[in-house]
Amino acid sequence: MRIGCPAEIKNREYRVGLTPESAKELVAHGHEVWIEAGAGHGIGAFDSEYTAGGAKVVDTAEEIFAGCEMIVKVKEPQAQERAMLREGQLLYTYLHLAPDPAQTKDLVDSGATCIAYETVTGPNGALPLLKPMSQVAGRMSIQAGANALEKAHGGRGVLLGGVPGVMPGKVVVIGGGVVGFNAAQMAAGMGADTVIMDRNPDVLEKVGTHFEARASTRFSSKANLEEAVAEADLVIGAVLVVGAAAPKLVTREMLGSMKPGAVLVDVAIDQGGCFETSKPTTHDDPTYMVDGIVHYCVANMPGAVSRTSTYALNNVTLPHALRIADMGWKEAMRADPHLAQGLNVHAGRVTYPAVATELGYDLLPIEKAIA
Template sequence: MLVGVPKEIKAQEYRVGLTPSSVREYVAAGHSVLIERDAGAGIGASDEVYRRAGASIAESAEEVFQRGGMIVKVKEPQPQEWRQLRDGQILFAYLHLAPDREQTEGLLRSGCTAVAYETVTDDHGGLPLLAPMSEVAGRLSIEAAASALKKPAGGRGLLIGGVPGVEPARIVVIGGGIVGTQAARMAVGLGAEVSILDRSLPRLRQLDEMFAGRVRTRFSTIEALDQEIAAADVVIGAVLIPGASAPKLVTRPMLKSMKRGAVIVDVAIDQGGCFETSHATTHDHPTYDVDGVIHYCVANMPGAVPVTSSHALNNATLRFGLMLASEGLSGIRRNSHLRDGLNIHRGEVTCEAVAKSLELPYQPPLEALAA
């Protein structure tokens, strides 16, 4: 199969769908790779490096979309990209369709087969293609919070770890999954006072053991949220329902109880965000103020560290991408984990969580593939 890799065009997105190392793997497996000129510039990979890996260089994104049987991207296609997708073409990328009706309808009209990184599963019920970016975003969330807490940025003027004789910042992490765990790890390492809220008692036990009592764990109730948010200097939103819109756990009235200059980092913004006052921002303008609370809601946080995140992402996606390139729709039929990743197929929504979130008709993947 000819695998096409366009340059990412989302604002301040420097990652690339295939690294040179991954290109070598595709070529060794008998595939051709066509990559848009300068697509790897953000990770320091020149066109010549890609040529040596076995890729051909396209002069435009249009050429990539016209010729590619499978398109490998990082972020969801932008309007000018989904208009170039076609019937029978496979798209392999992050999609985050649940809060994005416009993109969903664009993909439905295209007739393409869209496999979303964020809903591909593994044998343990995990999300292996989402995990590496969750690790990156979780760690970055504390760096972002530290910057936003500074007085010139509108924050309270706190140093996260404090100094001897001055108490550190109090950081509340909502959600004890990969994002929340990595955020807590960074915050603890900087010396912050950290609380993690989650609704899974087994997970809270794991976290208590993992951090050896260095974080406070609380079962997440409305009352617990109220109490923790009112006392917090930073709140990290790290809640995920696979494929679905994130629940709005923190309402605007709750926000009024927060300290002036406190910071919210909504890592769930790709799925709509878990704060009622959240809306997506970019690295160009990452924050805004609501009721005196600084909101950081960048929708592609890992794009700020493209070398780390591109390689981490490729390590996770390579096996599935090779399967799609070699087997096409047969691979999706055969492999249940790829079927879980199938969100759109030839004008049908094949992810139940997306269909429910957008109130669209749902067709089970195997039925859609058979049709």
């Protein structure tokens, strides 16, 4: 199979779909790999490293989209990239379709087969291709929030860890999954007064056992959430409904009870955000104010730590890429039901139930698509 990896073009997106090591592995399996010139520069990987491993470096993304059977990326294809997709082509990347009707329509219209990293499953309902970026984003959310809390950036002027004789800042993490767990680790490690909220008693027990006295847990009822948000200096939105739009848990009305200069960091923004007042921002202009509250809603947070993020991502995406290339996507999905859950669009039809429901498409069941 001929596999292509274009440079990412989203704002401040420095990650790359294939590392030189991943490209070399695909070549060793007998596949042809095309890399757009400069695609790896954001992680410190040069074209010569790709060619040393047997990959071919081409000048433009247009060559890759025109000449390759499978496209491997990191972020969802932008409009100009979607226009280059064609019927029968494979796209393997993050998609986050439920809150993005324009992208979904373009992918459906393209006739391409689109596999989303974020819906590939693992044992016990895990999301192994989403997990490493959730770990990165969770940890970064505290860094970003701490920075936004500085007075010069519009925040309250609070140091999360405090100092002797002065109380630490209060961090409320909504959601105790991978993002929330990693955010709480960072917040508690900095010495912040940390609260983790979730509706699942098993999750609360797990995180409570792990953190013991370093962080507290609280059931995420509406009343408890309103009270916790009102007391917080920093709120981390870490809620995920797999493949679907995130629920709006913090309303605009609740902002009125918050401390002026408090900060909201919405890690769920890729899925539409879990704060009513959230809208996607970029690394160039990461924050905005609503009712005196700082909002940080960067949609590709891990892109800022591109080398760490790319290698962590390739560790989990490469095995599936090899399987798809070696076996063909249908056979690979028949052999691996977890990989099959990654199929979101095929031949002009939506195949993922949550996306079809959210955006009003007739569903083509995955089982029929791979039959």
